[in-house]
Amino acid sequence: MLRILTGILWALLLFVFTCAISFHRLVYDFELFFVLQPNPDWMDFFKLQDFDVSDSEWILRKLGHMAGFFILALLLGNLGRNRWGVYAAILYALATEVMQLFFYRGGRLYDVLIDTAGILLAIWLSRRWSGRVTARS
Incomplete structure (x- = not known):
């Protein structure tokens, strides 16, 4: 139960990080606010113009994406035994x-x-880790 509650809290934190109007202002200026866009451009979802592996800041943000969801997946369940946590994270x-x-x-x-x-x-x-622990037991 504690793991699920921690996962939910982490998911809420991910929401704040991903939907606050400015991640930079949140982290550096401690300003948290949201601005609702009721009619988004759905084609933005498929854009690739900002895909820039040569930009170190872009790479750092994407590593943050990976790390955030890596942690969420670990918190949501026994990944080797229970796939609902994996599906929920995706x-x-x-x-x-x-x-x-x-x-x-x-x-x-x-x-x-x-x-x-x-x-x-x-x-x-x-x-891999659970296999090593089992083999050592």
Whole structure:
């Protein structure tokens, strides 16, 4: 129960990070506010213009995406035994990217894939680690 509650709190934190009007202002100026965009441009979800692997700040943000959903996947369940946590994490990754479109943020399909990579990495490491612990017992 504690793990699920912690997962929900982490998911809320991810929502704040992904939907606040400015992540930079949140982190550096401690300003938290949201601006609702009732009619988003749905084609923004498929844009690739801002996909820039040569930009170190962009890479750092994407590593943050992976890390955030890596942690969420670990918190949501026994990844080797119970797939509902994995499915919930992937659905939440999709939901946060779609929600960003409603908050003047750049929700992107490729971010869902990056988030999913963090989730899959958590599964892989969890299974490897649990296999080693079982073998040593």
